[in-house]
Amino acid sequence: METKKLLLAAVLSLAVMVAWGYLFPPPEPQRQPLPEEPQGVERPEPERPIPDAEAPLPEQETVPERVLPQEALFGEDEQAETQIGASREEPKIIEADGYRAVLTNQGAQLVSFQLLDHENSEGGPVDLVRARTSSPYPFGVVDSVGNSSPLNEVLFESDQTVSAAGEPVVTYRYRGPEGEAEKQFVFRSDGLLDVEVRLRGERSWAVVFGPGLRNPGAEETDNRFSRRSAAISRVDGLDRLDPNKVEGPEIVPATGVKWVGLQDNYFLTAIIPSEGLEEIVIEPAVVIPGTSGGPESFKIFRDRGQLTGEESDLKRELYLWFRPDNGHLAATAYLGPKQYNLLASFPYGLEDSIQLGWFRFLSLPLLAGLRWIYQNVVANYGWAIIMMTILIRLVLFPLTHKSTVSMQKMQEVNPKVQAIRQKYRSKLKDKQGRPNPEMQRKMNEETMALYKTEGVNPAGGCLPMLLQIPVLFAFYSLLSTSIELRHAPWILWIQDLSAKDPYYVLPIIMGATQFIQQKMTPSAGDPMQRKMFALMPVFFTILFLGFPSGLVLYWLTNNVLGIGQQYFYKRMKEAKASGGTSKKVAEKSRRGGKKGSSE
16 A cells, blocks of 8 residues: 555545534433423413513612522511512513613513623524513423422512622512512622522422523524533533433432533523532423414423424423522522633633534634734734734744645656556556555555655645644634624625625635645646545535635635745746756856867
8 A cells, every 4th residue: 555545545534534523523422311200391371471671670779788698588477478479560670781681570580681792683682581482481480390380470579779799689579379489689790690599388399491592593593503502511521412312301410510501602591509409400392483473482391202293393492490409599690602701700610611622722822813803903803814814824834835845846756656656566466466465565665765865755745734624623613602703794795704605605716716726736646646636625615615604714815825825836946947947058058158269
């Protein structure tokens, strides 16, 4: 087997395997589901609109503490028959830097959490609370089998104050026929949300989070690059659960859990438990489309047998249930973008939710470089990508230069290599057509001796591709997960560098430049190898059709710089050849002149 063919096969195989494994990861192993429990998890309830978010806020008072006391919220001296509640539904609106939250006293639930700096597909602010037809909403309550608690429908008495640190504190209390409960929400100045929930007299209950997060459009949910999952961060690593692969409830013991959340490529809603948590139950639910474009409903299922054939084909989301161990649950919540610097500023490891893959060590410096260029040079991430590509090319120039020189030498020595192959061609097989290892070894030894004599490295020409593969995947991870590049425009029709080119112009131009670069690159080897390399531009063009525009822009810029580099080498080679010819002519003329003088 010839060394070059082995090397080429290894490089191409590695590239394909890495690309396939990275873009289409294998399914994660499924955990054992819970045993079958009673039915009744589908909860049709009357549709309730979100409270009016424009209602005026009550006058705020200052309280010394921002968390609930550890003792019972209702003193023993109060009469048991005293009822606490409200006569009408009222919203509580909390506006802070970057978000606008809406709480309702019906069930003391979070019905909206808008990120004011991030747009959805319709141009409005992204709302991390999924729209739905009925309770429970986030921080609502369910019983042991997932039935919505009656407490989600009662009207709590509400009180809004500010803590000693100046942070909004919203407290809800209820005592009546449906039970006794109190919830408190502290909107911290660092963007986190402290939550405490207490229920008296309830044996088995859980606080709800989800299902899913925000309201993705059809194009987002159908995009194969979209990653929607539940994430469980433990001291030994991060696990992710794809909602389309969860066939029943998943139990996660609280021991060792740092945080649990729901995420997609760009946003995260996470719960960091602090007190009272016994376990987390991850419940799958099918998404039932709303009528006439209205809100969706969600049907929880414990196994596939509970779903009809039509329901089995529907999209799925995940609920998170947080079960307390003693009637009291305290936690901190994060609802916001997956911005690396912001998540890393918290001491919980939330930045691990950003999926940067195997080449995280490259993606983070690239992201930092893009942010610096955007903030200090040009406020356009498209041009920042082009400038970053130029910088990468300059850093790699010594290696690519050495590789190009090696390829040129390979091209020059190729006729001698072909002569050796022709010499042994008839000897590589015996009369019966069986391979002759001895002749194959001799041919390889003679070929390697020629390379050594000529000072040629047969692997040198593959170095640029090997160097570009890690950078390519690092850029892919960066563009697919970095909130900074979501909806970031470049020029003309490219208005979102994280999405594919809607007209496929960039991928086609990229393929054309790769073809030109392929033609300009010194080629060596047998015709079969040259044909394989000639197909690479076609392969890459097809592969890049659905890739983010920013990634195509990076590869296109890299190709253009490669063409410029090859043109420079070509001119140098021509100048060198022209200089050598001129010297020979001058030397011949000089010798001819001397001969004429002597005569």
